[in-house]
Amino acid sequence: MFDHIGFRVRDLEAARRFYDAVADAxxxxxxxxxxxxxLLGRSAAEPMPFLWIGTDQPAFWSEGPTFSPSPIHIAFQAKDRAAVDAFYRAALANGGTDNGAPGPRGPAEMKYYGAYVLDPDGNNIEAGFREG
Structure with missing residues (x-):
């Protein structure tokens, strides 16, 4: 559905450390x-879709805040429960803040397992796995 999404951050090094860790997990x-x-994506061989994360303002963006004006929510699809757990641990170890430990989410029939963390800029970042 999406080709790419972009958002700005205050501290590129902190953001890179956080997103390197969760991407790896x-x-x-x-x-x-x-x-x-x-950029954050699947791989160099499969570059789309991707997230653009940066401190500069691309020429095609309108004038505005120096970082995303309000927290955003991004949910990454995990391959299994273990990947959700690894995402959560990696995020907390690299500047993230707990916003919901790994566990079942929503009604039982959704069969959804997810975890939530706040990135260094306060954005709600999720990883989730839909079973069956």
Whole structure:
């Protein structure tokens, strides 16, 4: 559905450390883009869709805040419960804050297992696995 999504952060090093860790836990990858931004996606061989994360303002964006004006929510698809657990541990060890430990979410018939963390800028980042 999406080709790419972008958002700004205050501290590129803190964001890169956090997103490198959660990408690795979920079998994704980050890649250099510019001195003030990086990309997060599946891999170099499968670059789309991707997240653009940076501190600069691309020329095609309108004037506005220096970082995302309100918290955003991004949910990553995990391959299994173990990947959700690994995401959560990696996020907390790399600047994330607990916002919901791994566990079942929603009605039982959804068969959804997820975890929530806040990234260094306060964005709600989720990893989830839908069983069966």
């Amino acid at each position: 979920l079998g994704l990858a980050t890649a250099y883009n510019t001195d003030t931004s990086f």
